[in-house]
Amino acid sequence: RKEVEQDPGPFNVPEGATVAFNCTYSNSASQSFFWYRQDCRKEPKLLMSVYSSGNEDGRFTAQLNRASQYISLLIRDSKLSDSATYLCVVNKRFGNEKLTFGTGTRLTIIP
Amino acid sequence: EPEVTQTPSHQVTQMGQEVILRCVPISNHLYFYWYRQILGQKVEFLVSFYNNEISEKSEIFDDQFSVERPDGSNFTLKIRSTKLEDSAMYFCASSGGVGNTGELFFGEGSRLTVL
Numbered sequence: 001r002k003e004v005e006q007d008p009g010p011f012n013v014p015e016g017a018t019v020a021f022n023c024t025y026s027n028s029a030s031q032s033f034f035w036y037r038q039d040c041r042k043e044p045k046l047l048m049s050v051y052s053s054g055n056e057d058g059r060f061t062a063q064l065n066r067a068s069q070y071i072s073l074l075i076r077d078s079k080l081s082d083s084a085t086y087l088c089v090v091n092k093r094f095g096n097e098k099l100t101f102g103t104g105t106r107l108t109i110i111p
Numbered sequence: 112e113p114e115v116t117q118t119p120s121h122q123v124t125q126m127g128q129e130v131i132l133r134c135v136p137i138s139n140h141l142y143f144y145w146y147r148q149i150l151g152q153k154v155e156f157l158v159s160f161y162n163n164e165i166s167e168k169s170e171i172f173d174d175q176f177s178v179e180r181p182d183g184s185n186f187t188l189k190i191r192s193t194k195l196e197d198s199a200m201y202f203c204a205s206s207g208g209v210g211n212t213g214e215l216f217f218g219e220g221s222r223l224t225v226l
Binding site for chain 2: 046049091098100101104
């Protein structure tokens with residue numbers, strides 16, 4: 001089983017729609033969880049951390065289910081600028097960030 | 112906003128040659144990393160560096176790889192004898208400053224092409 005597994009997509013979604021990504025991770029000892037965004041041939045950039053209680057940042061909502069080892073990202077009212085690859089990222093500890101990346105889910109927002 | 116800077120942005124080299132990729136992490140950060148991404152594949156951890164020594168390395172980081180922090184600002188990755196399969200984007204990152212949130216700050220990457 002892959003350490004971090006994501007549906008690679010691509011997801012082609014009309015502007016204004018809501019889109020949801022899912023991710024599962026295999027290591028139950030994982031401590032911290034993130035969604036990163038990567039534009040084509042660019043570096044990954046942190047989109048948001050994911051907390052057990054769920055967290056929201058504007059149009060973005062992230063959820064974590066530790067029992068199911070499942071992470072989700074919801075994007076509401078999608079915009080053309082949301083087109084990117086979304087990377088699910090897991091870390092076994094905090095403070096020395098040996099991150100484990102998923103392969104990413106590619107999202108294209110269609111005008 | 113402070114950022115991680117990397118040079119060169121792109122390097123083309125012949126198989127068997129030595130390559131040094133350079134990085135300037137964010138100045139108050141304590142942890143430094145190299146990750147790589149082969150085209151079309153996921154980002155993979157290579158090595159982490161803390162307190163002037165390697166704190167962890169992956170199985171990818173074999174004897175042909177080395178890292179160094181030669182002065183107070185630069186952090187380098189050396190590949191001694193490049194192979195075709197070393198062609199990838201190499202990302203430097205840093206973390207662990209004041210108010211550490213666990214976020215990694217990545218540089219824009221150095222694309223290495225081995226011919």
